[in-house]
Amino acid sequence: MSYEVGVRRAAAGDVDDAAVCYEMQRIGLSGEFIDEVEQALEKIAGDRAKYRVLYRDTRRTILQRFPFGVFYRVEQQVIVVVAVMYSSHAQQSRPTSLEDSRLGSSLTCNKCLTKP
Numbered sequence: 001m002s003y004e005v006g007v008r009r010a011a012a013g014d015v016d017d018a019a020v021c022y023e024m025q026r027i028g029l030s031g032e033f034i035d036e037v038e039q040a041l042e043k044i045a046g047d048r049a050k051y052r053v054l055y056r057d058t059r060r061t062i063l064q065r066f067p068f069g070v071f072y073r074v075e076q077q078v079i080v081v082v083a084v085m086y087s088s089h090a091q092q093s094r095p096t097s098l099e100d101s102r103l104g105s106s107l108t109c110n111k112c113l114t115k116p
Contacts, residue, residue: 019034
């Protein structure tokens with residue numbers, strides 16, 4: 001069963017900001033980034049419980065080619081994406097809170113320019 005996916009404005013802004021940085025690195029790279037985010041959302045919609053809970057009811061999946069995590073919650077019958085943040089593939093530590101991890105992972109072009 002596939003669930004509806006809603007994306008909060010802040011999370012959409014996260015994607016837009018990263019896409020701008022990737023486009024500055026190489027023309028067309030922003031489209032590849034957005035495609036991968038969309039693929040992650042499709043995977044989440046297909047199996048909302050596939051990824052473990054990191055903090056309270058917030059789950060995360062990590063993109064394959066880009067060092068970003070998609071953070072989401074399941075609210076009734078809707079999957080709500082709350083953030084799309086820089087996250088090193090090697091760094092699997094549990095944040096103390098989503099708010100703290102968002103503040104500690106502010107997006108800069110230096111971070112998003114890491115080679116995918």
